[in-house]
Amino acid sequence: MSIRFQVGVKSVAAVGLSLLLLTGLACSSKEEAKPAEAVIGVSLLNLSSEFIVMISESMEQRAGELGVELIITDAQRNAEKQVQQVESFIAQGVDAIILNPCEVEGSSPAVARAHEAGIPIVNVNSETRIEPSAFVGSHDEESARLAMEFIVQRLGGNGNVVMMHGYMGQAAQIKRAQGAREVLEANPGIRLLSEQTAEWDRAKAMALMENWIQSYGDQINAVFAHNDEMGMGALIALEQAGLKDRIIVASVDAIADALGAVSEGRLDATVFQDSVGQGRTAVETALKLSRGEGCEPEVYIPFQLVTLENIDQFR
Amino acid sequence: MQPGQASRLAEWISRYGLLLALVLLAGLLSCLTPNFATAQNLLIVLRQISINGILAVGVTYVLLTGGVDLSLGSVVALTGVVAAGFAHPGEYPVILAVLVGILAGSGCGLVNGLIVTRGKVAPFIVTLGMLTVARGLALVVSGGRPVSNLSSSFTVLGGGAIIGIPIPVLILCVVAFASHVFLKRTRPGRYIYAVGGNEAAAYASGINVTAVKTLAYAVCGGLAGLAGIVLAARITTGQPNAGIAYELDAIAAAVIGGTSLSGGVGGIVGTLLGALLMGVLNNGLDLMNVSSYWQQIVKGLIIVGAVWFDQKGRR
Known part of the structure; x- marks a missing residue:
């Protein structure tokens, strides 16, 4: 009996507390009634x-x-x-x-x-x-096309590229990969050395780039990342390995950090999506x-x- | 084989089973790819495991008491943005950013610990709540945007090296060594094992169970704060959506390393081996250019396989 009473009191208290929280939140967000x-x-x-x-x-x-x-x-x-x-x-x-x-x-x-x-x-x-x-x-394909065409142009139509994918299976990843492939097919002098996902994540991209440097080292000429977070991760890994001056990095989104890196001459290109x-x-x-x-x-x-x-x- | 020999072999496997699995995996990778067993690559692996390693050491404390901490990834994000807020060039000394980050983390851990012990709410639920609260706080503090423009004296904590050894690796070594000594050689450390092994007996023998458990959560939170700082320094920005699912990797490393999910059994050495196994696997699969779909399958199988192999040895 007393246990049931306690449970009752507690649940009433819990419901009351959450109602109080909700009304507090609702009041704070309502400013005018025009x-x-x-x-x-x-x-x-x-x-x-x-x-x-x-x-x-x-x-x-x-x-x-x-x-x-x-x-x-x-x-x-x-x-x-x-x-x-x-x-x-x-x-x-x-x-x-x-x-x-x-x-x-x-x-x-x-x-x-x-x-x-x-x-x-x-x-x-x-x-x-x-x-x-x-x-x-x-159209997301276009962003990848722009970035990849920039890479092709900077490499003079010949060289090796690695591609960092976004989270596999998401629309942006699929379309950006498709746009990049279209450019690669049109430029047989450019070879896709490796492609792998870093799940849009900067820390994962750093690890992936470090591992790629171990596998391919001097063979990589350019990196294309499906978003700027990964592009920045690749950039930092390349800088730490002392390779950035020889490798081009381009990515998509034009986030504040990437724009800063472009203006400092660190990131070679990003693609601006007009939010x-x-x-x-x-x-x-x-x-x-x-x-x-x-x-x-x-x-x-x-x-x-x-x-x-x-x-x-x-x- | 004589029975004596067989039992000696079993004992040997039970002590070194995980180490054996690790050596086998490393040997296999060295045969399959020439880029694995180089000094430079092994340093890279160590750097890549440092964040998960610090988290895994922290969660070992909590697992040893028979609890669990699911909030680690969110605490990493929160402490990363908070520390980054104090790490802009020319504002405050670096030590302040580090202290604030660690304090924010141990604050989260302390709250977890107090609600678990005083409120008698299951650790799974308390830390699940903290998982969303800390993520929300990280978004509120940062306004949903990464905190960039960090001083080089801060980012060196993630990207720098002393006599060739990356600073994150040194931090992990210090954290692991101190934790090992604390857990094995000090009275409060032994109490953590006692509470996890048999809480009622620990209580009956006069151990302040509440204080011991709360301490474990606070240490775990503080180390998550340290990991958040190292991550922000490594990727040169504090990100409110960093660290998603990091708690699972940390718990996995500890459990692979022989720490029991029901408490009382395990230790730091095992946890480090577990983190190392996961790191070697990530690195090796990238070096061999295994497709990202298959990487996930292989990782899952090897993790379960390693624990199975290890437990078979113990029986």
């Missing part, structure tokens, strides 16, 4: 990735300018969570949805639910199998659709190669 132009639900791939944080910030900025209220949620790379978030947007009766898909197939049901509910849905940055009302983003352009355009497109105005089904935001020559435009 009626918004439109309410847009946003489900993002992962708010612990720097690039997605940049998209999210530019969305909030543009929404502020347009008087749009955003409900931003983080799917933490989980497609199932993303579908649930979109379902709850529909239940809340939002005017439009912006989806930054976790997976091509796994996030498709989210798009289907929005279509069924008649709410316009805009995909930003990556694709789903089911077509959304509009797509805002870039600000993607975020702002996504909000604009979603607002247009919510008002029933037409828009392009695909708003394409191009990549740009960043080297020492044009770095000033990006900093």
Whole structure:
């Protein structure tokens, strides 16, 4: 009896505590009560990735300018969570949805639910199998093509390259590998010495590069990494081995650290993906659709190669 | 073979089974690839295992008490960004960044320990909670962005060397030696074994079980802080999403090294051998250019195989 009573008291206390926490959080996030132009639900791939944080910030900025209220949620790379978030947007009766898909197939049901509910849905940055009302983003293959073409040009069409893949099986990894291969096929003088994943991770990329230096040493002429984190890892490993002046490193994303390294003449090239352009355009497109105005089904935001020559435009 | 000889052989295997597995693996790799058994490559392997090694030494304390710490990877990220925040050039002396990082880590460990001992909540749950709390704190502290622009006196902790030996390796050696002596030769160290072996008996014989367990978690957290500092220094940035799943590698190293998941049995020497086995495997598979899909399969099989082989020897 007394044990049951204790358990009861404890669970009441726990529920009370969590309610208190929730109301505290809710109050702190609600600042003004002006009626918004439109309410847009946003489900993002992962708010612990720097690039997605940049998209999210530019969305909030543009929404502020347009008087749009955003409900931003983080799917933490989980497609199932993303579908649930979109379902709850529909239940809340939002005017439009912006989806930054976790997976091509796994996030498709989210798009289907929005279509069924008649709410316009805009995909930003990556694709789903089911077509959304509009797509805002870039074609990932192009980023790898730009970086690889830079390498080919710097090597004068002859030399050995190693490629660091992203997390195997993710859309960005597949497309960046595909873009790089297209350039390699067009340039038979360039040989792909080895390719391996470092899972987008700088520490893993350092270890992989150190191991490659042991296996191939002087034979490597250039490194292409699917993202800047890995590119920076390869760069640091090469610098520590005293090989950087002989080996070209190029990667994709133009994160702050990589831009710094390009301006210092350490990293040879990165590829700029316009997170600000993607975020702002996504909000604009979603607002247009919510008002029933037409828009392009695909708003394409191009990549740009960043080297020492044009770095000033990006900093 | 005579029974006497057989039992002597069994005893020998039981003492040196893991070492034997390691030697066999290294011998195999030396035959398969000429780049493995060079002094330079072996130093690289040591550098690559240093972070996992420090974490594994720390988690050995907790495993010996019969507990577990799942929060290590997140604590690595948190302490990395916190220490990096104090490591910008020309702001504070390096020692402060190091101290703050270690304190942040042992703070997390202390909280884990107090909730486990005072609150009587299962270590699995407490440290699982800390896994998400510390990751969240790392994101809050850093605003979701890597903390870059670190002073060279800080990054030397990850990239530098003294008389040819990488500093992370020296740190691991000091940590491992001190822990070995502490656990085997001091009274509090022996109490950790006693608590893990039979908590009720330890309590009955007057050991302050609460203090001993809390100490183990705090030391483990502090070493995770040290590992976070070495990682941030090695990759020259504090990253809020670094260290994901590092706790699994650390626990695996300790368990491969013969530390029991139910407490009371094991030690630092075994843990180091376990970390070394995993490091040699990573390095060797990269050197042999094994595809990344197959690497995962081979690693899993060899880890289970090594423990099986080891336990067979013990029986």
